[in-house]
Amino acid sequence: MGGNAFGTVARRLSQAEYEALKNHVHTALKLHFQDVKTPRSLLSKVDHGDLDVLVGYEGFLPGGDEEWTPNNPDTKNEDELPTAESLPAPDPLLEEVIKKLDIKPAEVSDTLKDLSGPNNGGEIKVIGTGKMVLGKEVDELRDFCGKMRASIGATAWRRRGGEVSFKVSPVVVNPDLDVRDDEFYQVDVLFTPSENLAFYHLMASYSSTGLLLGRFVRLLSHSFTLHLTHLIVRHGPFFGLPSIDVTLTTSPTDFCKWLGLDYDVWKTQGDAWNEEKDLWIWLTNVEEDSLAGQAISRIVAKKRSSSNDPKEGKRKKRADFADRFYEWLRNESKLVSSPEEEFVLPDISVSPTPTPTPTPIPILPSEQIASPIIADSKSLFIESSSSAANAIKIEEQIIVNPSLLNPNHPKSLDARVDTALEYWNKRELYDTILQERKLLAVVLADRQKETVENREKAAINQAEYELEVKDW
Numbered sequence: 001m002g003g004n005a006f007g008t009v010a011r012r013l014s015q016a017e018y019e020a021l022k023n024h025v026h027t028a029l030k031l032h033f034q035d036v037k038t039p040r041s042l043l044s045k046v047d048h049g050d051l052d053v054l055v056g057y058e059g060f061l062p063g064g065d066e067e068w069t070p071n072n073p074d075t076k077n078e079d080e081l082p083t084a085e086s087l088p089a090p091d092p093l094l095e096e097v098i099k100k101l102d103i104k105p106a107e108v109s110d111t112l113k114d115l116s117g118p119n120n121g122g123e124i125k126v127i128g129t130g131k132m133v134l135g136k137e138v139d140e141l142r143d144f145c146g147k148m149r150a151s152i153g154a155t156a157w158r159r160r161g162g163e164v165s166f167k168v169s170p171v172v173v174n175p176d177l178d179v180r181d182d183e184f185y186q187v188d189v190l191f192t193p194s195e196n197l198a199f200y201h202l203m204a205s206y207s208s209t210g211l212l213l214g215r216f217v218r219l220l221s222h223s224f225t226l227h228l229t230h231l232i233v234r235h236g237p238f239f240g241l242p243s244i245d246v247t248l249t250t251s252p253t254d255f256c257k258w259l260g261l262d263y264d265v266w267k268t269q270g271d272a273w274n275e276e277k278d279l280w281i282w283l284t285n286v287e288e289d290s291l292a293g294q295a296i297s298r299i300v301a302k303k304r305s306s307s308n309d310p311k312e313g314k315r316k317k318r319a320d321f322a323d324r325f326y327e328w329l330r331n332e333s334k335l336v337s338s339p340e341e342e343f344v345l346p347d348i349s350v351s352p353t354p355t356p357t358p359t360p361i362p363i364l365p366s367e368q369i370a371s372p373i374i375a376d377s378k379s380l381f382i383e384s385s386s387s388a389a390n391a392i393k394i395e396e397q398i399i400v401n402p403s404l405l406n407p408n409h410p411k412s413l414d415a416r417v418d419t420a421l422e423y424w425n426k427r428e429l430y431d432t433i434l435q436e437r438k439l440l441a442v443v444l445a446d447r448q449k450e451t452v453e454n455r456e457k458a459a460i461n462q463a464e465y466e467l468e469v470k471d472w
Contacts, residue, residue: 005050005158005165006067010186011179013048020173021051025187028151029055032144035197039204043274050165050186054201056194061162062141064133068149069156070122118146127158152187162191195250196229202252202266203228206279208321213283215322216259216295221416231255233417233426237410237434238441244433248424258423260290280328300329404448407441410434 029036035056111125145157154166167184170177192200203210217224223235230250236243249255256263286292421427
């Protein structure tokens with residue numbers, strides 16, 4: 001969140017404060033989680049906007065954007081509130097209208113009050129324009145957030161799906177600090193299944209690891225998508241139908257081995273990396289014929305042209321990370337630069353959460369496009385009642401939409417993805433899902449064909465009608 005989860009910028013942490021807060025929070029959270037990790041930072045980083053903590057969690061994570069805050073001590077108690085007897089009598093006519101129209105107050109409020117258990121003494125309210133999520137599972141998660149808050153010593157929490165942010169007073173870590181009452185540190189706890197935790201830890205470290213590795217895999221093939229928690233193949237075999245997503249791995253060891261990177265070096269030496277250059281050296285210390293080596297060679301060999309697209313916020317930060325790495329590759333790394341034609345590297349970063357994405361509208365290759373169906377030319381000879389010399393000939397030629405599905409010709413995989421499915425032993429799974437997509441493609445193709453035929457008939461009827469009207 002960068003220290004902005006609560007609408008007020010959190011107090012920045014010096015390196016010493018960051019380490020003290022991390023030790024405090026890890027100790028507190030280990031009462032609730034077996035796996036607790038914080039993404040690595042370079043030792044040269046002098047301060048931090050917040051503290052991120054990854055935890056292994058196997059429970060259900062309902063949606064919602066909500067915040068728990070303690071009750072305001074200045075709020076009037078029940079004895080100070082007006083009683084029913086002190087209020088003016090309601091308008092009888094208004095009561096009759098309400099009764100006839102069966103008007104009832106909304107059953108769901110945007111605030112939960114009179115809470116018990118770990119969240120006692122405060123209220124939970126919806127943030128933004130969303131609705132209050134109700135149910136046993138979300139109530140259990142709210143109680144769990146309250147327990148974490150108590151263990152950490154936080155004064156408030158805010159939950160966005162599987163991410164929970166906490167306000168922590170600086171004096172919790174250092175009682176001698178002189179701070180204002182409204183100052184706080186921000187701690188973001190990110191829930192993820194335990195099997196994905198190590199992969200997440202790798203991707204989220206040093207701010208740019210996932211970004212750079214994401215660009216590596218997209219340079220190998222645009223069908224590879226790197227998430228924070230896993231690597232997938234995403235391929236759309238049929239225009240207009242959902243893509244096929246196949247998870248290749250959730251293991252950072254296997255992922256690095258596939259690319260040609262040494263994960264053991266990352267684990268044993270990464271804590272001592274001081275500058276970005278240390279990370280970059282690890283990323284480029286690969287064999288030339290490895291997949292990572294092939295991606296790097298593309299970056300080095302191609303001249304990167306500047307983009308006129310202005311970037312702001314996180315997009316600018318991601319672009320800056322990549323630009324610094326590219327410049328180092330060409331000017332300071334052991335790799336020899338040999339610029340060729342201009343080449344704009346894709347602005348692709350690691351995806352935040354493994355959620356489905358809309359199917360893009362691609363320019364289909366020839367093998368997927370069904371041969372355009374050209375209707376027989378309709379030669380219409382219509383003689384005017386006034387003169388046969390006014391005979392008019394209309395040739396109506398109708399071409400079917402080139403995106404018409406052909407279930408027998410799915411868009412093929414590129415060679416690298418095809419090899420990756422074999423490498424990860426995912427070919428059978430992909431082929432099974434492809435057969436399911438083919439069944440849907442047959443149904444959709446029949447509907448498209450019927451639509452085209454109806455349009456053809458309508459066009460012919462319209463042409464005949466226009467000729468008749470012209471002769472009137």
